Ligand code: AMP
């Protein structure tokens with residue numbers, strides 16, 4: 001379906017602070033890079049939100065007919081605990097704490113990441129490169145940066161010379177920071193650092209003798225800097241300049257700022273035409289973050305096994321909840337919000353399941369072309385999924401009116417309605433139909449409800465042996481009953 005020629009997408013470019021008409025470098029092709037996870041622990045729902053926003057964008061671009069090369073990396077080395085190049089490598093630290101190989105840490109959490117994305121119906125990216133698989137490319141980049149005079153070696157580590165770079169380039173242009181302000185705001189590192197200036201950042205770090213993840217380089221054994229990995233992997237697969245670079249808002253500085261500086265210093269070319277930043281997911285009003293521990297993991301939300309939410313939620317309900325906010329808005333994950341999304345999602349699915357039963361008429365009383373155009377306009381306007389969803393709910397109204405004989409559509413219009421709803425709900429938003437995916441969950445719920453009822457009857461008859469047996473056997477099958485003041489609920493482990 002070659003639709004892209006008729007659709008004009010505008011994208012909010014974080015670099016310019018404006019919405020801009022999207023023009024890919026190569027007609028009909030899009031190169032998109034998104035910073036992937038650092039695989040040293042389970043992803044939380046905040047991480048999932050960011051990747052989901054870009055999954056939706058990938059889906060929409062594909063739907064329009066673009067050939068998209070979507071690269072999302074796995075950071076499996078080099079991400080230090082602290083942005084000022086201090087602290088341990090996150091993966092090495094985890095390996096030390098758990099007394100396993102760093103690559104076991106990487107494997108465990110990469111598998112976990114993929115399982116979660118499958119559960120939420122993500123499309124796989126076109127390429128998923130790892131940092132450790134691109135050490136040679138990173139060394140080559142560092143050599144270029146040194147040759148161009150923007151990096152220096154000290155004691156086996158190589159640092160990017162931010163001050164030198166800023167004499168001829170603009171460091172801070174993405175995050176709207178000025179080097180002078182950074183100088184005022186950066187703490188001196190108590191003479192512990194080899195850096196000329198605290199604003200400089202590591203391209204290559206010398207590996208101390210006990211450091212397990214190490215590679216030979218012209219500067220001795222060491223490991224690459226985190227910012228450099230993304231420059232190496234994005235430009236290797238998408239070219240020195242590509243269309244879209246995405247990530248969470250928290251990566252704008254220093255990570256993405258440093259990516260720009262590295263590419264300009266190595267290749268004399270700014271790497272990206274459209275910088276896109278997804279906003280943060282909060283949990284009960286506070287940013288979800290691994291470091292503060294204010295997190296909920298997807299499996300805890302899916303099983304209902306957590307201290308924040310009243311029940312379990314299906315993956316598509318969570319996906320729908322996330323799509324109900326624009327990707328650039330902060331989104332607060334709350335029980336009320338999820339319950340409301342669940343209702344809305346089920347209402348949408350119920351209407352979609354009525355579509356096949358609707359009959360066509362000889363005339364249409366609804367302007368379907370205007371409605372379809374509004375759906376595209378919403379997504380063309382910087383991927384405005386909440387507005388798109390509002391239009392899908394208009395369609396729910398149409399469906400119910402047609403069912404009740406209060407509106408009519410011709411055969412053609414009815415087909416347009418079905419096709420458009422299906423495209424946006426399933427292909428673009430990536431939701432899965434309740435009759436398909438939730439039937440298992442719904443049936444389980446119904447069955448457990450019957451057992452809860454039987455247990456209550458047993459208790460009423462003072463047959464405690466039976467009531468305990470029901471509870472214990474369910475627990476043995478991984479289903480926990482919880483007795484509360486409003487009755488008994490359950491969670492699945
Ligand atoms: P990390 O594994 O920490 O490098 O993070 C992976 C991705 O998740 C990055 O793009 C982060 O910007 C993003 N991220 C981290 N915390 C949140 C949050 N609370 N809400 C949305 N995205 C987040």
Ligand code: ZN
Pocket residue numbers: 034035036230255
């Ligand atoms: Zn990155």
